[in-house]
Amino acid sequence: RDPEEKLKRPTPVINIETRKDVMSLELQKFCEGSPIALIHGLTTQLRMDLSLFSTKHMMEYFPMEQIEIRDQLKMDPDVNVTVNGEPTWECTSEKKWSTIGDYGAYQISHFKASLKEDSEKVRAEKNNKYGGDSQAKRRRTQNAIPDETRQFQVIKFGTNIDLSDDVKYKRQLTELAKMPPFCRIIAGCNLLSHLGHTVLGMNSAQMYMKVPGNRTTAHVENNCLASVNINVGPGDCEWFGVPYEYWSAVNELCTKEGVNFLKNPWWPNFQQLINEGIPVYRFTQKAGDLVWVGPGCIHWVQATGYCNNVAWNVGPISYNQLAMAAHQYEWNKLQKYTSLVPMQHLFWQLAKNVRVTQPRVYMLIRGMLIRSLCYAKFVATWAESKLHMSIMSQPKKQGDGALYCKDCLVEVWNVIFARELKEKFQVYCAHCVLKHKDENGIHVIQQIPFPELVTIYNDFQLHMINKPPVLA
Numbered sequence: 021r022d023p024e025e026k027l028k029r030p031t032p033v034i035n036i037e038t039r040k041d042v043m044s045l046e047l048q049k050f051c052e053g054s055p056i057a058l059i060h061g062l063t064t065q066l067r068m069d070l071s072l073f074s075t076k077h078m079m080e081y082f083p084m085e086q087i088e089i090r091d092q093l094k095m096d097p098d099v100n101v102t103v104n105g106e107p108t109w110e111c112t113s114e115k116k117w118s119t120i121g122d123y124g125a126y127q128i129s130h131f132k133a134s135l136k137e138d139s140e141k142v143r144a145e146k147n148n149k150y151g152g153d154s155q156a157k158r159r160r161t162q163n164a165i166p167d168e169t170r171q172f173q174v175i176k177f178g179t180n181i182d183l184s185d186d187v188k189y190k191r192q193l194t195e196l197a198k199m200p201p202f203c204r205i206i207a208g209c210n211l212l213s214h215l216g217h218t219v220l221g222m223n224s225a226q227m228y229m230k231v232p233g234n235r236t237t238a239h240v241e242n243n244c245l246a247s248v249n250i251n252v253g254p255g256d257c258e259w260f261g262v263p264y265e266y267w268s269a270v271n272e273l274c275t276k277e278g279v280n281f282l283k284n285p286w287w288p289n290f291q292q293l294i295n296e297g298i299p300v301y302r303f304t305q306k307a308g309d310l311v312w313v314g315p316g317c318i319h320w321v322q323a324t325g326y327c328n329n330v331a332w333n334v335g336p337i338s339y340n341q342l343a344m345a346a347h348q349y350e351w352n353k354l355q356k357y358t359s360l361v362p363m364q365h366l367f368w369q370l371a372k373n374v375r376v377t378q379p380r381v382y383m384l385i386r387g388m389l390i391r392s393l394c395y396a397k398f399v400a401t402w403a404e405s406k407l408h409m410s411i412m413s414q415p416k417k418q419g420d421g422a423l424y425c426k427d428c429l430v431e432v433w434n435v436i437f438a439r440e441l442k443e444k445f446q447v448y449c450a451h452c453v454l455k456h457k458d459e460n461g462i463h464v465i466q467q468i469p470f471p472e473l474v475t476i477y478n479d480f481q482l483h484m485i486n487k488p489p490v491l492a
């Protein structure tokens with residue numbers, strides 16, 4: 021194949037034909053070995069009732085639920101231009117709010133209008149072919165929308181519907197729980213199930229409602245976690261994916277194109293990536309298809325039909341996933357960007373809950389624990405000796421989320437500088453508290469005592485499955 025063709029990577033696709041295939045180790049290995057993968061037949065074999073996620077069902081049962089709306093300009097997936105027609109990677113849209121009922125009505129009326137337009141086109145073509153009546157032709161020409169305007173039709177994207185309420189969405193979540201464990205929202209083998217609290221859209225599902233042209237701009241999942249996305253249909257979605265190894269090349273291109281990889285919405289140009297030697301996966305996700313997005317994979321999605329999608333994150337407990345998540349955590353700190361996965365908290369949870377059998381995973385977790393323990397001890401000693409503050413002990417309540425610095429957005433773990441304001445806490449890290457230390461009401465709080473952490477650290481051991489034979 022010529023070099024350009026080689027960069028257009030063939031999609032890793034798997035057809036699931038039996039229920040046994042769904043639960044097989046091969047499927048898990050196939051997914052975990054692919055940057056991105058398309059899985060046909062899985063939802064059918066599991067007899068999942070995807071109609072519970074249809075617009076009809078959602079409008080009937082949850083018409084008043086909130087939905088985030090993005091106004092977008094309808095363009096071909098290979099194109100992203102400004103309103104003046106100049107190529108750009110920037111893809112901004114204002115955030116608005118609506119209800120499922122209103123968005124559903126919009127999606128349906130858009131669908132009906134497009135059906136009408138299609139049948140008019142067919143009729144016009146027939147008329148053209150057979151001569152047609154010139155009066156009707158004239159009428160059509162007069163009413164036709166000029167090309168430039170047509171190119172920029174404004175369409176609404178209904179995004180981030182929160183399905184975290186397990187009472188309200190019991191039926192939907194029961195369907196999703198049929199997934200094989202490595203794809204489940206809640207599973208012992210999923211890092212995110214060890215957090216002990218909900219991170220919306222990560223260890224809880226979110227839904228997307230789309231009309232043709234709606235775009236999810238290019239991104240890597242929070243902290244490079246893997247994700248699972250099901251197209252409920254009826255229409256298709258077109259997917260693009262770039263493996264994690266090309267992150268830095270794509271990041272450089274983003275800078276050149278004037279967008280910030282992490283913080284701005286952007287739509288890369290497919291051909292430009294290929295020309296730069298960056299391989300891209302490109303494929304169609306049909307109704308019922310599941311897309312596995314591997315750890316760190318850069319991806320972007322455009323609806324080519326009318327469809328709803330449901331998605332969530334998963335974290336395989338593998339060296340690759342943990343190393344990427346930890347690396348992204350540090351990069352986010354440098355970029356002053358919140359890591360939705362509080363990695364320090366997570367590593368301590370893993371040490372408490374998980375039986376680790378892989379030496380590399382064990383060493384990585386242990387390394388993170390010792391660094392986090394040393395840092396917390398250093399901050400506590402510094403607060404007492406240099407800031408002359410006395411540390412108050414206040415254990416974390418079950419289900420409490422992670423804490424983030426109000427100024428620089430980093431996770432503040434275990435030794436926390438906080439001020440109570442109108443029954444809410446304002447939290448600061450050890451760096452930012454220096455700007456506030458003379459203000460009234462700032463305390464330093466410790467959530468887990470050091471002796472308890474030392475015990476967790478010492479009790480965390482490697483459980484070798486195949487121990488080397490003992491020589492007599």
Ligand code: LMR
Nearest residue numbers: 228236247249321329331
């Ligand atoms: C979508 O379906 O549009 C998005 O959720 C894509 C994604 O990143 O899962």
